[in-house]
Amino acid sequence: MSGVRVLIGTRKGAFILTADGKRERWDVSGPHFGGWEIYHMKGSPADPNRIYASQSSSWFGQVIQRSSDGGKSWETVGNKFAYEGAVGNHLWYDGTQRPFEFARVWHLEPALKDPDTVYAGIQDAAMFKTTDGGQSWRELTGLRNHPSAPAWQPGAGGMCLHTILLDPRNPGRIYIAISAAGVFRSDNDGETWRPINRGLVSEQIPNPTAEVGHCVHRIAMHPSRPNVLFMQKHWDVMRSDDAGESWKDVGGNLPTDFGFPIDVHAHEPKTVYVVPIKSDSEHYLPEGKLRVYRSRTGGHEWEALTKGLPQSHCYVNVLRDAMAVDALDPCGVYFGTTGGQVYASANAGDSWTPIVRDLPSVVSVEVQTLS
Amino acid sequence: MIRVVLPAHLRTLARVEGELKLDVEAPVTTRAILDALEARYPMLCGTIRDQVTHQRRAFVRFFACEEDLSQDSPDDPLPEAVAAGVEPFLIVGAMAGG
Numbered sequence: 001m002s003g004v005r006v007l008i009g010t011r012k013g014a015f016i017l018t019a020d021g022k023r024e025r026w027d028v029s030g031p032h033f034g035g036w037e038i039y040h041m042k043g044s045p046a047d048p049n050r051i052y053a054s055q056s057s058s059w060f061g062q063v064i065q066r067s068s069d070g071g072k073s074w075e076t077v078g079n080k081f082a083y084e085g086a087v088g089n090h091l092w093y094d095g096t097q098r099p100f101e102f103a104r105v106w107h108l109e110p111a112l113k114d115p116d117t118v119y120a121g122i123q124d125a126a127m128f129k130t131t132d133g134g135q136s137w138r139e140l141t142g143l144r145n146h147p148s149a150p151a152w153q154p155g156a157g158g159m160c161l162h163t164i165l166l167d168p169r170n171p172g173r174i175y176i177a178i179s180a181a182g183v184f185r186s187d188n189d190g191e192t193w194r195p196i197n198r199g200l201v202s203e204q205i206p207n208p209t210a211e212v213g214h215c216v217h218r219i220a221m222h223p224s225r226p227n228v229l230f231m232q233k234h235w236d237v238m239r240s241d242d243a244g245e246s247w248k249d250v251g252g253n254l255p256t257d258f259g260f261p262i263d264v265h266a267h268e269p270k271t272v273y274v275v276p277i278k279s280d281s282e283h284y285l286p287e288g289k290l291r292v293y294r295s296r297t298g299g300h301e302w303e304a305l306t307k308g309l310p311q312s313h314c315y316v317n318v319l320r321d322a323m324a325v326d327a328l329d330p331c332g333v334y335f336g337t338t339g340g341q342v343y344a345s346a347n348a349g350d351s352w353t354p355i356v357r358d359l360p361s362v363v364s365v366e367v368q369t370l371s
Numbered sequence: 372m373i374r375v376v377l378p379a380h381l382r383t384l385a386r387v388e389g390e391l392k393l394d395v396e397a398p399v400t401t402r403a404i405l406d407a408l409e410a411r412y413p414m415l416c417g418t419i420r421d422q423v424t425h426q427r428r429a430f431v432r433f434f435a436c437e438e439d440l441s442q443d444s445p446d447d448p449l450p451e452a453v454a455a456g457v458e459p460f461l462i463v464g465a466m467a468g469g
Contacts, residue, residue: 035380058430082422
């Protein structure tokens with residue numbers, strides 16, 4: 001019997017929803033870690049019972065939680081994220097240089113084949129890795145020591161490493177994204193990195209086509225075509241067909257090409273989802289309508305998906321890590337809002353229903369497909 | 372025995388209820404208490420003070436005997452009433468919000 005488990009991180013705790021393969025009736029568990037911010041929670045592809053959660057608060061700092069029974073029970077593991085060697089500086093909002101300083105873990109990416117190996121993206125931007133199930137974390141220093149690092153600057157949410165994509169066909173190839181530096185690629189499991197931002201245009205920086213400095217909000221790939229990447233940037237939806245060597249704008253007919261999440265259909269590598277947001281300062285839905293946009297052509301041509309979603313007086317946001325897909329057929333699509341609703345579609349976006357609502361503001365949504 | 376009171380979130384994290392009692396060798400200082408606390412409850416490492424610099428986290432305060440000891444050196448001897456276990460050492464999450 002197949003089923004799904006939805007891992008939801010919010011500003012005030014974690015929630016876990018489960019359903020069978022029909023995805024009609026949902027059991028809600030939580031809040032876990034009530035009162036703490038859960039920036040991200042993700043299960044291991046190698047062992048779905050192994051789940052990691054990033055728990056943090058302004059008062060008490062960073063905690064990493066680990067479950068080995070699918071989220072029924074949790075244990076704290078290592079939470080020491082210490083930069084190695086000379087800390088170095090990055091660009092601050094006022095144009096001065098400021099030392100890198102750990103704030104929180106934004107994203108946890110369990111390795112594809114080993115449940116004890118996890119990559120962590122942190123603020124201020126750096127990459128860490130554990131190979132002992134989270135007990136200890138070691139910085140992959142090649143990223144923060146990249147010569148461009150002094151030119152990295154924080155986005156409004158902080159200088160966060162928020163996206164980690166592991167290439168399933170090219171072992172050792174990793175893509176990461178930093179706001180606001182851009183996308184970087186490693187071909188040797190994180191030892192060395194290079195920026196891959198050619199084609200990005202950001203009018204908000206002095207040199208719109210600079211090698212780094214782009215506010216990339218999220219990138220996504222389909223595992224069957226890991227050389228094809230999709231990007232939601234601070235303005236512009238982009239696609240790369242050559243593993244990030246070059247990017248082109250595929251925003252097409254979107255009502256606004258600003259937004260945060262982007263994800264790919266589990267079985268159709270050219271089918272992509274975004275949630276356009278009004279900006280530059282509003283950061284809520286245009287026209288008060290909650291619309292997911294789907295392209296079946298890898299971008300350029302987009303259709304609004306509205307069935308079951310509020311189409312008036314809706315002014316929520318959907319944050320960068322708050323969209324995910326399951327691997328069932330038809331593909332399920334899920335996203336959470338800053339208003340505390342989590343919507344799901346069991347038919348690839350044709351219609352939607354809230355599977356839980358009135359949670360604290362949703363920060364992240366991940367889905368595990370269980371067999 | 373030194374009496375220590377944790378804020379609610381850290382009691383949950385450490386899976387304890389009520390006051391803690393810690394064996395701390397003299398001289399009893401804030402650093403000595405935190406060292407003993409983190410040794411017994413390693414999940415609290417980094418939640419009260421930075422793991423590397425040992426700087427107190429900005430929104431954490433230390434109170435005892437109706438005094439705010441947060442700005443004192445962590446190596447200053449604490450009041451005798453704390454060292455004698457008469458008064459608790461309070462670790463407090465600072466009020467912050469609206």
